[in-house]
Amino acid sequence: MSRLKEHNGINKDMKFTIFSGFFNNIQYFEQITQAVLSQTHTNWEWLISDDFSDCSTCVKDKVDKLNHPNIKFVKPRWKKEFYFNPPVEHSTGDIMVVLDVDDLPHPKLLEVYNRHYKKYPEVEMISCASIARNNNVKGNVAFSKITDFKGLSNYNEATNDPKKQIWRSLGDARSYRIRTRRKHEFAFKDEYLYTFCEDLIKTYNIELRGGKILYLPRILHTYVQASSNSISWNKYSKDVIEKQNEERLGLPKHIQGKFDSNEINTIDHRYSIDSHEVLNAIAYCDFYSTSKSYKLSIFNSNLSQEEKDIINEIYYDYKINYNLEQANDSDYLIFSISNIDDCNLLYGYKNHYQGFGDKKVIIRFPDEMKKQMEMSFGQFYWFSFGGYTTMFINQNLQAPE
Numbered sequence: 337m338s339r340l341k342e343h344n345g346i347n348k349d350m351k352f353t354i355f356s357g358f359f360n361n362i363q364y365f366e367q368i369t370q371a372v373l374s375q376t377h378t379n380w381e382w383l384i385s386d387d388f389s390d391c392s393t394c395v396k397d398k399v400d401k402l403n404h405p406n407i408k409f410v411k412p413r414w415k416k417e418f419y420f421n422p423p424v425e426h427s428t429g430d431i432m433v434v435l436d437v438d439d440l441p442h443p444k445l446l447e448v449y450n451r452h453y454k455k456y457p458e459v460e461m462i463s464c465a466s467i468a469r470n471n472n473v474k475g476n477v478a479f480s481k482i483t484d485f486k487g488l489s490n491y492n493e494a495t496n497d498p499k500k501q502i503w504r505s506l507g508d509a510r511s512y513r514i515r516t517r518r519k520h521e522f523a524f525k526d527e528y529l530y531t532f533c534e535d536l537i538k539t540y541n542i543e544l545r546g547g548k549i550l551y552l553p554r555i556l557h558t559y560v561q562a563s564s565n566s567i568s569w570n571k572y573s574k575d576v577i578e579k580q581n582e583e584r585l586g587l588p589k590h591i592q593g594k595f596d597s598n599e600i601n602t603i604d605h606r607y608s609i610d611s612h613e614v615l616n617a618i619a620y621c622d623f624y625s626t627s628k629s630y631k632l633s634i635f636n637s638n639l640s641q642e643e644k645d646i647i648n649e650i651y652y653d654y655k656i657n658y659n660l661e662q663a664n665d666s667d668y669l670i671f672s673i674s675n676i677d678d679c680n681l682l683y684g685y686k687n688h689y690q691g692f693g694d695k696k697v698i699i700r701f702p703d704e705m706k707k708q709m710e711m712s713f714g715q716f717y718w719f720s721f722g723g724y725t726t727m728f729i730n731q732n733l734q735a736p737e
Contacts, residue, residue, distance in 0.1 A: 350450045352380040353429030353514065356437050357418035358395045359387035364437045365398050367473065369407075372435075376627050377446035381429055383422075385412045424514050433511040439466075440473045440558040441509060443627040444653070448556060449511055451652070459604075460547025461539060463507025465619060466559040478561045479721045480619040481508060482553050486608045489601045491539045491549065506535050509557040512542060543602040550604050553615045554650050555624040607650055609643040611636055613724065614672040617700035618651070620719070620726050621668050631655040633663035634670045635685070637677035660685055666695060673701035683712075697729035 354372060358365070372382055384407065386395035399409040410426050412418060422434060431453060435441055449462050465482035469475040491506065542549065609615070614636050623630050632654055634647065639658065648656050657663055663685065669692065671682045682699065686692065701709060706718075706725050717728045 349377070349379050350431050350453050351429040352377070352431045352433055352446050352449070352511070353424070353427035354380060354382040355385075355418045355422040355432065355434045356382065357385045357387040357412065357416070358389060358437055360389045360391075361437060362389070362391070362394045362398065365395070367440070368435065368437045369402070371440050371442075372407075374443045374627070375441070375446045376443050377450050379450075380406060380446060381427065382407045383410045383418075383426055384408070385410050385418045387412060387418070388415055427514060430514060431511050432514050433509060435509065436560075438472070438560045439508075440625075442556050442558070442624050445509055445556040448552065448554065448653075452550060452552070453513070456548070456550065458548045459550045460513050460542045460545075461510065461549045462552060463510045463550075464552045464556040465554055465615075466508040466557040467555050467619070467624070468559045468561045470561050472560060473558045475560075477620075477719060480555065480616055481559055482555070482616055482619050483507070483551070484553075484608060484612045485551060485603050485605060486612075488603055490543055490603055491536065506539065507551045508559050510535050510538070512538065513547070543600050547602065548604050549602045550606065552650065553607055553612075555619050558625075607646055609646050610640075611638050611643055611672070613674065613700060614639065614643075614647070614670075615650075616724065617670050617672040617698055617726065618647075620698050620700070620728070621670065621696070622731055623668070629653050629655070630667035631657065631665060632668045632670060633657040633659075633666040634672070635660070635678070635681040636672040637675065637681060660688065664689060669695050669697045671697070671699045673699065673705065692729055694730055696731040697727075698731070699727040699729070700724055701727075 356368065372380070384395060384399055386392065386409075389395065396409045399407060408426075410423065413423070417423060419434060419436075422432060424432060431449065433441075433446075433449075445464070448464075452462055453459060465480065468478040468481050470478050539549065614634065618632070618634070621632070632651070634656060635658070639647075644656075644658055657666060660681065663669065669685065671678065671685075673679060673682065699709065699713075701724065703720060703723055703725050706720075709725075709727060710716075713727065713729070717731075719726045719728075
């Protein structure tokens with residue numbers, strides 16, 4: 337797979353247009369507002385709608401009270417417009433991001449996206465990894481939504497892969513370049529009535545016009561799992577669901593054939609690495625909700641220099657170390673265990689420095705090694721998902737305040 341061409345010229349910072357719609361969930365207004373205002377990249381506008389809530393004035397009243405020059409209320413033309421077919425004609429930004437109001441963008445989301453859109457001008461869509469939490473952004477961690485596109489050519493192929501799940505394949509906090517400001521820029525039809533997968537339709541449009549897709553395997557977003565107010569969990573009649581499937585799966589045969597034959601090759605593999613579990617180990621660090629930068633020491637015997645370079649680029653704003661002798665001043669120690677050599681790195685650090693002190697330690701290993709790890713380190717806080725256990729020392733899984 338070809339890598340994206342790097343653009344070394346100095347471009348202007350991108351302006352982001354954020355779209356959010358509220359439906360009977362005004363209780364999240366302060367939470368999502370604080371998250372947007374905390375973005376380290378400040379060139380943005382936020383267009384907010386009320387999706388025909390029971391209280392027809394609550395959202396507009398909140399926006400008016402904010403009186404922020406970059407935050408505007410826009411009345412929707414139909415239900416769920418801001419999710420399924422955002423009115424880009426109201427925007428002045430270069431990039432569009434749709435944010436669910438019960439989820440949480442992390443402070444560096446727009447900063448990291450801005451860097452990549454500037455650096456790679458052929459990229460039309462960027463998404464990221466998320467931490468999924470149960471019921472609310474401070475609930476227990478459900479899993480890390482971080483995936484790998486290795487060997488896949490386009491998103492249609494990814495969603496048809498039985499080993500992938502569509503909601504993981506697309507990434508989260510999906511963003512798109514705004515090219516025309518026409519109402520059909522991201523949709524095939526005027527209105528979207530569908531219950532889920534609307535982002536796949538947007539992505540099809542991007543891919544059909546030749547746009548490159550870049551997935552960042554870095555946690556920049558908190559996703560609320562099984563929220564009762566989520567668009568994806570709303571229930572509709574059978575005929576509406578069938579209509580959605582017709583739109584998603586019933587593309588004209590000549591178009592569908594392009595996807596199936598891999599004629600459309602849009603997924604870039606710039607950040608694909610063989611040692612994918614290392615990225616999952618980093619994902620469970622608790623620094624993602626702050627704008628601070630830390631020193632991370634990462635230990636895995638299988639990491640090649642190329643993979644280290646990729647990790648360094650993904651976490652360009654952190655100081656990354658892979659050397660045992662230079663790890664003592666680290667804020668986080670991250671051990672991704674898959675073999676005896678990795679175990680030796682772990683025990684080697686512990687013996688060399690007589691323990692871990694007050695450093696935050698993340699140890700990730702296959703489930704079958706759990707008993708061995710508990711015998712070596714005692715009963716620490718741990719979390720299991722997808723065949724792997726993540727053990728925490730001096731850190732737990734509660735959401736940071």
